[in-house]
Amino acid sequence: MALLEVEELRAGYGSQPVLDGVSFEVEEGETAVLLGLNGAGKTTTVTNIVGVNTPWGGRVRFDGRDVTGMSPPELVRLGVCLVPEGRRTFPELTVYENLRLGAWTRRKDAAGIAASVELVFEYFPRLAERRDQAAGSMSGGEQQMLAIGRGLMAAPRLLLIDEASLGLSPLLAKTVFEVVDLINESGVTVILVEQNVGALRHADRALVMEKGTLVYRGVGDEIRDSTRLRETYLGKA
Ligand SMILES: Nc1ncnc2c1ncn2[C@@H]1O[C@H](COP(=O)(O)OP(=O)(O)OP(=O)(O)O)[C@@H](O)[C@H]1O
Numbered sequence: 001m002a003l004l005e006v007e008e009l010r011a012g013y014g015s016q017p018v019l020d021g022v023s024f025e026v027e028e029g030e031t032a033v034l035l036g037l038n039g040a041g042k043t044t045t046v047t048n049i050v051g052v053n054t055p056w057g058g059r060v061r062f063d064g065r066d067v068t069g070m071s072p073p074e075l076v077r078l079g080v081c082l083v084p085e086g087r088r089t090f091p092e093l094t095v096y097e098n099l100r101l102g103a104w105t106r107r108k109d110a111a112g113i114a115a116s117v118e119l120v121f122e123y124f125p126r127l128a129e130r131r132d133q134a135a136g137s138m139s140g141g142e143q144q145m146l147a148i149g150r151g152l153m154a155a156p157r158l159l160l161i162d163e164a165s166l167g168l169s170p171l172l173a174k175t176v177f178e179v180v181d182l183i184n185e186s187g188v189t190v191i192l193v194e195q196n197v198g199a200l201r202h203a204d205r206a207l208v209m210e211k212g213t214l215v216y217r218g219v220g221d222e223i224r225d226s227t228r229l230r231e232t233y234l235g236k237a
């Protein structure tokens, strides 16, 4: 059984449909990357999985359990956590305070929280150096690290990261993806939403979305090594 099963997911905004029957599975321990051009429906897919939006139809199963339409707090408690697009942090709060907020579903677990903070600081030493700095005063890359760190504070089993590398320099993007590898190696299943095909190097499974449907499902290497596939689905670089 896959850890996440998405079956014929349909969703949209108001009366405007966006997702037209999206189906895929992600096995426990994998990293999957969901690729697609602007407006393809990637964010809509993940927000409907984590309960930020309510699907119009179809099913989402996590660890065998039907979680379709559950609220984000319920899903966080089950171990599903989204790092949203746009690296939203609380700008007035410090790095440490932002991290603490990520652990609100387990706020009575002081030892667990302390261990998670240590882990985040180990992954991102820059955040440790800036522990007491206001999040809003940090660079975009540092805020992205903080957004991922805050997601980890929920001790997720499945971490979804929407556009981790957007706006980062190639070097910073590489640093972030290397941490994603470490997170995955620690046993967390990861879904990366990306426009950056460089993410394929870090993924076991690739999904490509176009106009609200998946047009390609396969192993990352195939699409990485095929210029034709890349150009068909993702446009010319
Ligand atoms: N809150 C919203 N209200 C209305 N329409 C929306 C909303 N969010 C997204 N859409 C529309 O849904 C479609 C899919 O958008 P979505 O954000 O899921 O795409 P995406 O693949 O994440 O794109 P990007 O790479 O630009 O982030 C687009 O046509 C978009 O305009």
Ligand SMILES: [Mg+2]
Pocket: 042, 043, 044, 085, 162
């Ligand atoms: Mg998006």
